[in-house]
Amino acid sequence: MTQLAAQSVDSAAQRRPQVALVGNPNTGKSALFNRLTGARQRVGNFPGLTIEKRLGTMRLEREGERVDVDVIDLPGLYSLAAVSPDERVVLDALTGHVEGTARPDLIVCVVDVCNLRRNLFLATQIAEVGLPMVLVLNMWDAAEAAHLTVDVEALSARLGIPVIRTVASKGRGVDELKAAIDAALSGATDPRMRQIDWPIPVRDASAALGEPLKQLANRSVMDVERRRLLFDVESSLADELAIDTDQWTEPIEAARQIIRHGGYDPAHVETTVRYQWIDGVLANLIETPETSQRPFSESIDDLLTHRVFGVLIFGAIMYVVFQSIYTLAGPFMDAIDAGFGWLGDTVGAWLAGTPMLQSMVVDGMIAGVGGVLVFLPQIIILFLFISLLEDAGYMPRAAFLMDRLFGWCGLSGKSFVPMLSSFACAVPGIMAARTVQEPKARLTTILVCPLMSCSARLPVYVLLIGAFIEPLYGKAWAGFALFAMHFVGLAIAIPVAFVFNRLVLKGRRTPFVLEMPPYRVPQWRDVVWRVYTRAREFVVRAGTVIFAMSIVIWAMCYFPRPDAVREQVITQHVEQVAAAQSISVDEARAALEADDDAMASVNADIEGAYLEQSVMGRLGRTVQPVFAPAGYDWKITVGVLASFPAREVIISTLGILYHLGEDTNEESTSLVSAMRSAKHDDGRAVFNPIVAVGIMVFFALCSQCAATLVTIAKESNWRWAVFSFVYMTALAWVGAVFVYQVGTAIFGSA
Amino acid sequence: MIATAEKQYTPLRCVRVGDEGRLVVDGKCTACVQRLMAMGLTPGTPVKVVRVAPLGDPIILEAPGFKLSLRKHEADGMFLEPLV
Numbered sequence: 001m002t003q004l005a006a007q008s009v010d011s012a013a014q015r016r017p018q019v020a021l022v023g024n025p026n027t028g029k030s031a032l033f034n035r036l037t038g039a040r041q042r043v044g045n046f047p048g049l050t051i052e053k054r055l056g057t058m059r060l061e062r063e064g065e066r067v068d069v070d071v072i073d074l075p076g077l078y079s080l081a082a083v084s085p086d087e088r089v090v091l092d093a094l095t096g097h098v099e100g101t102a103r104p105d106l107i108v109c110v111v112d113v114c115n116l117r118r119n120l121f122l123a124t125q126i127a128e129v130g131l132p133m134v135l136v137l138n139m140w141d142a143a144e145a146a147h148l149t150v151d152v153e154a155l156s157a158r159l160g161i162p163v164i165r166t167v168a169s170k171g172r173g174v175d176e177l178k179a180a181i182d183a184a185l186s187g188a189t190d191p192r193m194r195q196i197d198w199p200i201p202v203r204d205a206s207a208a209l210g211e212p213l214k215q216l217a218n219r220s221v222m223d224v225e226r227r228r229l230l231f232d233v234e235s236s237l238a239d240e241l242a243i244d245t246d247q248w249t250e251p252i253e254a255a256r257q258i259i260r261h262g263g264y265d266p267a268h269v270e271t272t273v274r275y276q277w278i279d280g281v282l283a284n285l286i287e288t289p290e291t292s293q294r295p296f297s298e299s300i301d302d303l304l305t306h307r308v309f310g311v312l313i314f315g316a317i318m319y320v321v322f323q324s325i326y327t328l329a330g331p332f333m334d335a336i337d338a339g340f341g342w343l344g345d346t347v348g349a350w351l352a353g354t355p356m357l358q359s360m361v362v363d364g365m366i367a368g369v370g371g372v373l374v375f376l377p378q379i380i381i382l383f384l385f386i387s388l389l390e391d392a393g394y395m396p397r398a399a400f401l402m403d404r405l406f407g408w409c410g411l412s413g414k415s416f417v418p419m420l421s422s423f424a425c426a427v428p429g430i431m432a433a434r435t436v437q438e439p440k441a442r443l444t445t446i447l448v449c450p451l452m453s454c455s456a457r458l459p460v461y462v463l464l465i466g467a468f469i470e471p472l473y474g475k476a477w478a479g480f481a482l483f484a485m486h487f488v489g490l491a492i493a494i495p496v497a498f499v500f501n502r503l504v505l506k507g508r509r510t511p512f513v514l515e516m517p518p519y520r521v522p523q524w525r526d527v528v529w530r531v532y533t534r535a536r537e538f539v540v541r542a543g544t545v546i547f548a549m550s551i552v553i554w555a556m557c558y559f560p561r562p563d564a565v566r567e568q569v570i571t572q573h574v575e576q577v578a579a580a581q582s583i584s585v586d587e588a589r590a591a592l593e594a595d596d597d598a599m600a601s602v603n604a605d606i607e608g609a610y611l612e613q614s615v616m617g618r619l620g621r622t623v624q625p626v627f628a629p630a631g632y633d634w635k636i637t638v639g640v641l642a643s644f645p646a647r648e649v650i651i652s653t654l655g656i657l658y659h660l661g662e663d664t665n666e667e668s669t670s671l672v673s674a675m676r677s678a679k680h681d682d683g684r685a686v687f688n689p690i691v692a693v694g695i696m697v698f699f700a701l702c703s704q705c706a707a708t709l710v711t712i713a714k715e716s717n718w719r720w721a722v723f724s725f726v727y728m729t730a731l732a733w734v735g736a737v738f739v740y741q742v743g744t745a746i747f748g749s750a
Numbered sequence: 751m752i753a754t755a756e757k758q759y760t761p762l763r764c765v766r767v768g769d770e771g772r773l774v775v776d777g778k779c780t781a782c783v784q785r786l787m788a789m790g791l792t793p794g795t796p797v798k799v800v801r802v803a804p805l806g807d808p809i810i811l812e813a814p815g816f817k818l819s820l821r822k823h824e825a826d827g828m829f830l831e832p833l834v
Binding site: 078079081083114115117118121231232233234265267268270271272275305307308310311396399400401403404405407511512513514515516 | 775779780781782784785786787788789790792793801802803804805806807808810815816817818819820821824
């Protein structure tokens with residue numbers, strides 16, 4: 001007895017009660033989620049899908065004891081009908097068929113009280129899943145403002161479940177909701193929503209499907225799922241049940257025939273019956289005042305969706321957003337850079353006695369953390385704007401204006417913001433692709449965002465244009481080259497998106513249907529909260545991997561590190577000096593040790609020699625033949641490889657390789673002159689304007705950015721990150737080889 | 751304009767700003783039309799075309815209590831029946 005009791009306590013502790021939030025988009029569901037769970041949230045992805053999974057923990061007080069409840073905020077949707085696996089996730093989650101997601105014990109269905117009739121459509125579908133349910137009428141304040149009244153008690157009686165009024169953005173009604181949730185979870189109540197009495201032909205048709213499903217499907221099929229197969233002209237559920245289309249056509253047609261014989265159209269019967277039922281439930285419960293006054297929202301809408309002014313305002317807003325991420329973030333990023341530089345110097349000085357530890361901490365760890373945090377200002381500023389624009393209701397309008405421009409190649413009107421942001425940095429850009437609801441368009445957006453020329457490419461352009469374009473062709477061409485480099489990614493992204501959408505991304509395209517919600521004043525609490533969670537998510541989820549990668553690349557450039565290399569360089573130098581000045585080797589060595597400048601130059605030579613024989617240096621020599629068609633020597637190849645974590649690393653790597661020390665930047669004249677005098681083994685100059693343009697094109701198209709790849713992986717999955725790396729690297733290589741080969745054929749090898 | 755039995759229906763593909771009518775769903779029903787119906791654009795709903803995007807597509811439809819933006823070709827199978 002006691003043992004049994006102990007066991008049940010045990011299993012209760014293991015399995016917390018699960019509550020799922022379900023509702024249409026724009027019902028304030030996420031604001032309610034924030035109110036219920038507070039800071040106890042985590043965000044992930046559903047396995048294999050580009051769909052955000054938001055989990056949180058809600059604390060309930062029951063008889064003075066704390067009860068923790070898991071809350072999942074399921075993606076907003078209008079109907080359980082699903083043409084793609086991404087859309088099916090809510091149905092699957094509610095029927096317990098999502099890997100790693102427990103079937104909920106209770107559903108909280110959130111509706112916008114001002115759209116009660118249309119929002120109840122989903123509620124009637126959800127009710128058929130067979131779980132206890134609580135209905136939330138959110139945005140009650142908007143109803144009050146519009147003098148709309150709903151008889152909540154009568155509604156609750158007619159539906160047979162608790163109906164709670166809330167204003168999630170202000171926290172009103174949240175305690176009442178928690179009490180209703182607690183009552184249902186504790187077993188005090190068992191709220192089951194009254195279900196629709198389907199017409200007899202529908203019931204017969206559903207029954208007729210039973211036998212064929214038993215034979216064809218790979219698992220048992222619930223009633224609610226059976227109805228999806230019956231009603232939906234395209235259903236992704238058939239794929240999930242592994243039903244063979246050829247075998248399926250006959251029984252499904254036979255079942256639909258039953259519906260037709262009963263006088264209903266199988267494709268229309270669901271909407272007809274559900275809306276009739278809803279109209280019956282709502283009869284005499286709602287009072288809407290007749291208003292002849294045109295709402296203020298309408299006048300704003302006229303302006304913001306206007307074919308001329310709307311586009312101009314959109315352009316102006318995007319300009320402000322872009323300028324802000326580009327310029328406003330600059331000082332913060334510089335400060336972070338400088339801060340970590342200072343930290344590196346300070347810590348480096350402490351660790352001077354142990355060079356390997358010093359290098360690992362300073363060049364690996366501190367540089368790695370700095371490399372993560374430097375993205376934060378841009379992410380914060382971008383998401384501040386996005387949250388404001390989304391909460392205000394502007395995003396659907398912008399998508400409406402831009403849809404045609406982007407839609408034809410498989411992107412969406414909402415792809416504009418992520419793509420524009422990617423000109424500053426692809427990391428916040430890819431994160432911003434969450435605003436694109438259509439799963440296929442979202443993935444396409446994620447895949448082309450890194451092609452936009454981000455600010456990390458700028459140092460590479462500045463170095464090469466400054467060294468090889470400006471001195472030879474003047475400022476005008478230098479400016480043009482800079483513009484062309486920013487344009488090349490965009491020009492390539494459009495056809496790439498088109499090809500991906502047609503050939504690579506499988507599955508049906510989700511239609512672009514957007515509700516135009518009324519404009520609202522954004523609540524600072526929700527805005528700040530969203531910005532904070534995004535920033536935290538980036539640091540925790542992407543940051544750890546980027547950090548690890550920085551350490552790995554550092555180790556590859558550092559090891560092996562035999563002392564013999566150092567000795568050899570010094571001996572060589574000393575012998576040269578001794579021979580040139582006709583002094584003894586010992587005298588030359590003493591002179592070197594006394595001369596700081598000479599020592600610094602020798603140290604730079606030593607660093608160069610170390611890198612040359614490190615794992616990375618050897619890898620560069622091995623891989624070099626691959627880049628030979630682009631005119632690269634092994635040093636450029638090492639630069640390309642070592643800049644895997646971040647493009648701009650190529651500059652300091654080249655600095656080390658040309659024995660200038662590692663503090664080289666893009667304005668360094670010594671690097672420019674070292675590059676100009678670099679020769680291949682056969683005496684030809686390594687660099688010329690064609691090679692320089694080829695390198696710039698390579699860096700414009702390549703995916704040398706660990707942060708971007710990690711972000712892609714976190715926003716979709718690792719397969720797509722690997723795919724991005726492969727396709728961008730291939731594109732970059734083809735681009736560089738094309739420039740070099742065609743350029744050399746036309747202009748000669750200069 | 752296409753002429754069915756006795757009335758003139760305008761396909762949503764061909765509407766202009768200001769067009770008004772009752773919604774008619776006809777022909778082979780697509781997943782997209784089903785979705786639009788689920789969102790409240792049921793047959794018989796009175797709708798008005800309030801906006802056409804700068805490049806001619808998508809359009810914004812206004813129905814009692816809500817507004818939807820949709821791509822013209824994705825609404826194939828939906829028509830406007832002029833109000834009499």
